Amino acid sequence: MSCYDLPGLLPFDQALVRMLNQLMPAEGDETLAITEAVDRVTAEPVRAKVNLPVFDNSAMDGYGLRYQDALNDRPLPIQGRVLAGQTLDEPLKPGHCVRIMTGAPLPEGCDTVVMQENAMETDQGVTFDPLPEQGANVRLHGTDLKAGDVILPAGHRLRPIDVALLTSVGLADVRVRRRLSVAVFASGDELQPAGTALEPGQIYDSNRPGLHALLDKLGVDVLDLGVIPDDPDALRQAFRTANDSCDLVISSGGVSVGEADFTRDILDQEGDIEFWKLAIKPGKPLAFGRLSQAWFVGLPGNPVSTLVTFHLIAVPAIRCLMGMPHQPLAQLNAITSEPLHKTPGRMDFQRGYWDVQDGTVQVRCTGSGQGSHQLSSLTGANCYIALEQDRGPVASGETVTLWLFDDAMA
Ligand code: AMP
Ligand code: MG
Numbered sequence: 001m002s003c004y005d006l007p008g009l010l011p012f013d014q015a016l017v018r019m020l021n022q023l024m025p026a027e028g029d030e031t032l033a034i035t036e037a038v039d040r041v042t043a044e045p046v047r048a049k050v051n052l053p054v055f056d057n058s059a060m061d062g063y064g065l066r067y068q069d070a071l072n073d074r075p076l077p078i079q080g081r082v083l084a085g086q087t088l089d090e091p092l093k094p095g096h097c098v099r100i101m102t103g104a105p106l107p108e109g110c111d112t113v114v115m116q117e118n119a120m121e122t123d124q125g126v127t128f129d130p131l132p133e134q135g136a137n138v139r140l141h142g143t144d145l146k147a148g149d150v151i152l153p154a155g156h157r158l159r160p161i162d163v164a165l166l167t168s169v170g171l172a173d174v175r176v177r178r179r180l181s182v183a184v185f186a187s188g189d190e191l192q193p194a195g196t197a198l199e200p201g202q203i204y205d206s207n208r209p210g211l212h213a214l215l216d217k218l219g220v221d222v223l224d225l226g227v228i229p230d231d232p233d234a235l236r237q238a239f240r241t242a243n244d245s246c247d248l249v250i251s252s253g254g255v256s257v258g259e260a261d262f263t264r265d266i267l268d269q270e271g272d273i274e275f276w277k278l279a280i281k282p283g284k285p286l287a288f289g290r291l292s293q294a295w296f297v298g299l300p301g302n303p304v305s306t307l308v309t310f311h312l313i314a315v316p317a318i319r320c321l322m323g324m325p326h327q328p329l330a331q332l333n334a335i336t337s338e339p340l341h342k343t344p345g346r347m348d349f350q351r352g353y354w355d356v357q358d359g360t361v362q363v364r365c366t367g368s369g370q371g372s373h374q375l376s377s378l379t380g381a382n383c384y385i386a387l388e389q390d391r392g393p394v395a396s397g398e399t400v401t402l403w404l405f406d407d408a409m410a
Contacts, residue, residue, distance in 0.1 A: 009279035011389060012347050016316060016326075018274060019288050023295065025155075025323035026247045028178035034166050037158050039219035040176035041323045046152040049170035051142035056106040057084075060137040063119050063126055064110040065097040067134040075125030082107065097126055106138060113137035145169060155324045157219075177323045183242030183294075184211050185225035187235060187254040187263060188301060193227070206375070207252040207299075207306045214310060215250075218318055218408060230260040239270050243291040247321055250314055253301030256285040263287065263298045271296065279389055281346045282372035283309035288317070295321070302372035307409075308349055308384075315408045329384075329403040334361040340385065340394035341370070347389040351381035354402055363402055382410070 010018075029043035058064060065076055079096040082088045084103035092098060092109035100106070100113060112135055114128045145151060151165060152158075158166075158174070166174060191205035192198055205227050215222045223246055228238045235254070242249035254263035255276075264287055267273055271291035278286050282305035287298035297314045299306045316326055334354050342348055350370050354363040363385055367377025383402040387394065394400060 009277050009284070009346065010275045011279045012312070015275055015278050015288070015313070019313065019317055020320055020326055022274065022290075023317055023320040025177065026180055026321045029175055030178055031173050031175050033173050034158075034163050034171060037174050037176050038160055038163060040158055040174075040179070042152055042154050042156045042158065043175045043177050043323065044154050045150045046156075046166065046171070046174060048145045048147050048149045048151050051147050052144040052169060053139045053141050055141050057139050057141075058100045058102055058104050058106060058113045058137060059139050060113050060115040061101050062113050062115040062117075062137065063097045063128070064092070064100040064106055064113050065128075066092060066094070066109055067112045069095050069097075070112070070114075070128055070131055073127065075122055075127050077125040078121075080107075111135060111138065157322075157324060180220040180248065180318065180322050181223060181246040182215050182220045182318065183223040183225055183246040183249045184208060184215060184251075185228050185238050185242070186252045186301075187228045187230060187238075189230045189260065191227045191253075206303055207301065210303070210307055211250060211252065211299075211310060214307070214315075214408065215318075218315070218322075220318060220322070230254060230262065232262045232266060235262050235266045236270060239266060239291060239296070242296075243270070243294045246294050248318065249291065249294050249296040250299060250310070251296070252299045252306045255287050255298040255300055267291075267296060267298060278309075278313075279346045280309075280312075281348045283312075283349075284346065286313060288313065300372075303375050304351070304378050305372045307375075307378055308351075311409050312349065327406075329406055331386075332361060332383075332402045332404060333399050334363040334385075334402050336385070336394055336396060336398055336400050337362045337364045339396050340365065340387065340400070342387045342391055342393050344390050344392050348385070348387040348391075349403070350385040350387065351377040352383050352385040352402065353381055354383050354404075361402075363400065381405070 076097040079093055079098050080088050081099035082104040083101045087105050088107040092107045120127050186205050186208040190202050192202045194204050212224055225238050228234050254261045267287050271289055273287050273289040276287050283300050285300045286309050299309050351366045352363040353366050366380035367374050370377055383404045386401050386403045
């Protein structure tokens with residue numbers, strides 16, 4: 001235990017490991033047409049159905065020949081022509097060449113293709129200058145992939161480029177995990193939906209729409225339960241409704257120690273809290289655990305804390321439930337171009353903007369301040385400046401570690 005570990009505050013790494021050790025991919029998979037499967041996660045390794053290339057073919061528009069035949073510089077008469085989609089039914093005759101186009105099958109006996117820019121047609125036949133190496137411009141069958149090769153592992157989230165890969169090896173559909181269902185709600189008597197007039201003391205509920213959009217981006221089914229008042233019975237009902245139909249419940253607010261913070265108590269009564277307070281800033285109060293059927297992540301209410309802990313804790317949980325392996329954010333060392341306020345005791349995830357200046361990776365803080373209510377610090381950022389738990393104030397010019405935003409946040 002570090003001398004700065006505060007009693008009751010769980011270090012970030014430990015929280016992540018404890019959470020991921022408990023979570024298992026949600027059961028259930030289905031077969032989908034590949035074109036319908038973008039953003040879904042493969043349920044099993046995907047294997048090629050055919051060799052790639054499917055047959056030996058030309059990589060150039062030019063002339064196919066038997067290399068030996070071209071060595072004595074005599075013109076080679078054209079035996080025939082073959083375009084992509086066609087075949088030449090007879091083998092290449094000795095001392096001849098074929099006119100061949102990119103993607104056309106190589107006639108039997110033909111081992112080399114000369115690009116047409118290096119060929120000259122005469123009445124006697126075709127001469128070549130320069131003659132490339134033997135085997136040039138030929139794509140041999142099975143050299144890219146062999147039938148039966150695993151081309152994507154299980155737990156891979158399908159991207160548009162994977163659609164091209166899978167269809168190139170003859171697949172029309174793919175076995176994927178079912179969509180995860182995630183409930184989301186915000187709690188707080190002060191919260192009003194955007195588009196309404198605010199009474200004194202009220203603010204707009206920005207966390208729930210933000211979380212909803214982030215969840216949409218992850219490709220899960222979202223059950224939006226709206227804003228729940230600071231009332232224990234209403235909160236209990238929201239968690240029960242979510243538990244009945246979802247894999248995971250994400251709440252915002254009410255999870256701290258204030259007089260209107262009921263989330264933690266309700267979770268304690270309705271399920272098992274695995275951990276509550278984390279040694280991180282922003283986002284110290286965060287509850288993770290299990291209801292009778294669903295998992296829950298109770299996020300803090302301060303808007304920056306909500307979104308940052310969603311990214312750092314809830315996204316790994318969601319990816320795990322979706323069947324994906326844990327993928328930590330990419331890290332990069334940088335020089336801070338300004339001093340950073342930091343006190344030992346919690347790991348800081350300050351919001352920063354990194355770029356390269358004079359060949360050096362530099363970073364600066366974003367927003368009008370780093371307060372957990374200042375959303376501009378997050379929207380202007382492209383990374384976290386991850387300051388270690390034990391670290392104190394950072395001087396300008398010191399090296400810091402960046403955690404780069406990934407596609408969940410960017
Ligand atoms: P809480 O975690 O409920 O104590 O809230 C902490 C701070 O975040 C308070 O200033 C709340 O008004 C604010 N807050 C809570 N929920 C939201 C929300 N959904 N949208 C915007 N701000 C919120
Ligand atoms: Mg509150």
